[in-house]
Amino acid sequence: MSQVKTAKGFWPGFNQRKFLDDWVMLLAALSIFVLSALFIDNFLSPLNMRGLGLAISTVGIAACTMLFCLASGHFDLSVGSVIACAGVVAGIVIRDTDSVVLGVSAALAMGLVVGLINGIVIAKLRINALIATLATMQIVRGLAYIFSSGKAVGVMDERFFVFGNGQLLGVPVPIIITVLCFVFFGWLLNYTTYGRNTMAIGGNQEAALLAGVNVDRTKIIIFAVHGLIGALAGVILASRMTSGQPMIGQGFELTVISACVLGGVSLSGGIGMIRHVIAGVLILAIIENAMNLKNIDTFYQYVIRGSILLLAVIIDRMKQR
C-alpha cells in the first residue's frame, strides 16, 4: 500500500504520480520514435512510415477490444484464429457469391458468433477465460483450415481491396480505421456506462454485482465485440494480402496482449486506458521496424521483444509498490 499523494508536485493541482501513470509509456513511445528517426537511415522515409502504419493497424485494431477484455479481468486467446478464419470466410463467400458486402458481413458475423460463444461460456458457465478461449482458439483455427482445405483463398474482386490497400487523402485505409478504433473505443471506455461497468467488473467483480452492474451481460458484450473487431482486423489483413490465409495470425493473440500490458494495462483487471494501448502498440511496432531496418536477425528479435515485455511488467510491478 502506498501513501496518499496529492497536489504537492511542481505546482498546485499537479499530481506527479498520476501524470506518470497516465503518460509515461506514451512519452516512451515518442522517445523511441525520435531516437529511431535520428539514428536509423530511411526510418522517416514515406515508404517506411507507411509500412510502420500498416504494421500498427492489425494489432492496434484488435488491441482496442482486447483492452476491454483485460480491463474486465479476462483475456481472449482466440483472436489470432478469428483473424485467420475471418479472412478465409470473406474470401470463400466473395468467391462463391461475387458479393463483397456478403463476404465481409459473413466474416464479421463469424467473429461475432465466436465472441458470443466465448462470452457466454465465460460469463454464464463460469469457465476460466484462459481455458475457454484456448479451446475456441483451436476450434476456430481448425475451422479456418477446414473451410479453406488448408490453402489460401484468393480474392479477385477489386472492390474488396479497398479495406487493405485503399487510400483516403494519401493515408492508407487500415491506418484510418485504426485511428477511428482508438478514438471510438477510448470514448466508449470513458464516457459510457458500458465502459465504466467494464472497469468496475475488473476492479472488483463482487462489488460491481452488488452495486447493480449486470456483470454477465457486460462480459458477453465485451467478448462479442472483441470477436467482431477481431474479424474486422482479419478482413483488412485479407484485403491487404488479396487472399484469406488459414495459417496467418499464429501467436497474434500474444502480440496483442503484450502490446496492451507493455503500455500499462493491468493483467489482473481494473486498470487500463486507450493511451496505454496506443503506447504499447507503437512501442512494439517501432522497435520491430527499427530492428528490421538494422537487419537484426529474426531469432534475436524474439529475444529482444520478450526482454522488453518482461522489463515493462517488472517496472509496472515496482510502480505499484
Add this chain to the structure above:
Amino acid sequence: MTGAALRFNGIGKEFPGVKALAQISFEARPHSVHALMGENGAGKSTLLKILGGAYIPSSGTVQIGEQTMDFKSAADSIANGVAVIHQELHLVPEMTVAENLFLGHLPSRFGVVNGGLLRKQALACLKGLADEIDPQEKLGRLSLGQRQLVEIAKALSRGAHVIAFDEPTSSLSAREIDRLMAIITRLRDEGKVVLYVSHRMEEVFRICDAVTVFKDGRFVRTFDDMATLTHDQLVTCMVGRDIQDIYDYRPRERGQVALKVEGLLGPGLREAVSLKVHKGEILGLFGLVGAGRTELFRLLSGLTRSTAGQLQLFGENLHLRSPRDAIDAGVLLCPEDRKKEGIIPLSSVAENINISARGAHSSFGWLLREGWEKGNADQQIKAMKVKTPNAEQKIMYLSGGNQQKAILGRWLSMPMKVLLLDEPTRGIDIGAKSEIYQIIHNLAASGIAVIVVSSDLMEVMGISDRILVMSEGVLTGELNRDQADEAQLLQLALPRTRA
C-alpha cells in the same frame, strides 16, 4: 525460554490514513492467562498480527524475556516460540491431520515422506490434547473445535511458549469451550504465556489472570487482580464513556410496514424466516458469526435466490433475480466485507459513488452525463462528509470509515426505501462510527426502513428500535429496545445444539 515474560514496548502501527495502534506497552507474565479486551477495531487483532510476524510495527519493540525480537515474517515469530491461533485456522482441509501438524517439516528421507514416523510423531503431538483424533483423518472432516486442537498441537510441537488465541470460542459448542478452557489452564500451569482475545466476559472472568483493555488503538489499562474487578468496571473501561452519547439514539415516528418477509428459505437459513420492518424504523439483527444474518441479507438483496417464501415491499410482491432487481426496487445493501464486496478499490471515489445510479442519469441509458457525474459525486461527498482530497482520489487510499460513507453516498444517489447494513462499523474508528450512526438515524427519521446486522452487542442495543436475534440459520427471538439486555440477547444468540 519457558518462564520468560512477553513485553510490548511502545508498539505503534500505521496504515495509510489510519493509526491502528499507538504507544502500546504492557507485560504478559508466564504462568498466567492474559486477556486483551476492547471493542471491535480497538486494535487487538492488529497487535496479534504484529506478534505473529504478519505485520511489522511502525514503532516500538516486542520483547520476550531479556531478548528484543525483530519479527520480519511469520517464520521468525514461530522460530522464536510464538504461536498465534487465529479465528480462521491456517490449516489445509484437504490434507491429513498428521500432514497438517508437520507441514513444512515432514519427516522424510531424500524427499520421501516417512509415513510411519509421521504417524508416530503426530500421535505423540495429539496425546493429552485430543486423543480421539486419528492422524490419518482428513482435516476437513474434523469439527471446528477439533481443528483448533490440531492447531494448538502444532504450535506446541514447534516449541511455542507464547501462545495467543484470537476469539477462539466464537464458533465452538459449550462442550468444546470447556475442553479448550481446560487446555488453556494446563498451558498456563506449564509456564506458558497465554494471550486471550475475546469479547466474552464470562470466559475472561473464568480463566484469565489479568486483563488489558484497548480502545481506539490505545492502551487503556491493565487489571491484574481479577478477584476485585467487577463486570461493570471492565465494561466502563472498554467503552470509555457513556454508551448513550456515541449512539445518539432519538425516538422516531414509526410508519407503515415497509418490507415484509414471509416464510423465506434459502441457502444459509435452516428454518423459514418471517419478519417485518417499518418505515422509519431501525431493526437490529444480532447474532454470532455464522448465524445466517449475512445469508439472509444476501437473499434480501437478490444475490442468492430463495427456495421458498415471499417478499413484500409496501404491500407489493417483490421478486428478486439479481442485485439489480433489489436496487431498482429500492432495497439497498451495504455489504459486510467492504474491501471484497463494497468498494472497487482501483476506481475513484466519484466512480464508486456514481456506479449504481448513473444508468438512470445517462442519455439513452448508456451515455454518461459529465455534469451529473461530477455534481452527484461532489454532493454525496459533502453530504456524507467523506474525507478525501478530491473526488478523483482512488478509494483504496481512504480509511475504512470514509469508504463506508462513500458506499452510503452511492445508495443515497438512488431512490431508497429499505437500507440493509451488514456490520456497518466493523473496523472503523470511533469518530467515523458516531458519524455513521448519525447518518443511520437521519435516514430512518426521513422515513427509510433500516435493518442493521451487527455482532457488536453495544451497537445493536444502542441504535435499534427493535432487535431480532439469529442463531445457526434460525430466527430465535425478538425484543423491543426497552426489554433488551445483554445477557438475554447473548442467550438467544448462542447455539442451541450445545450440551
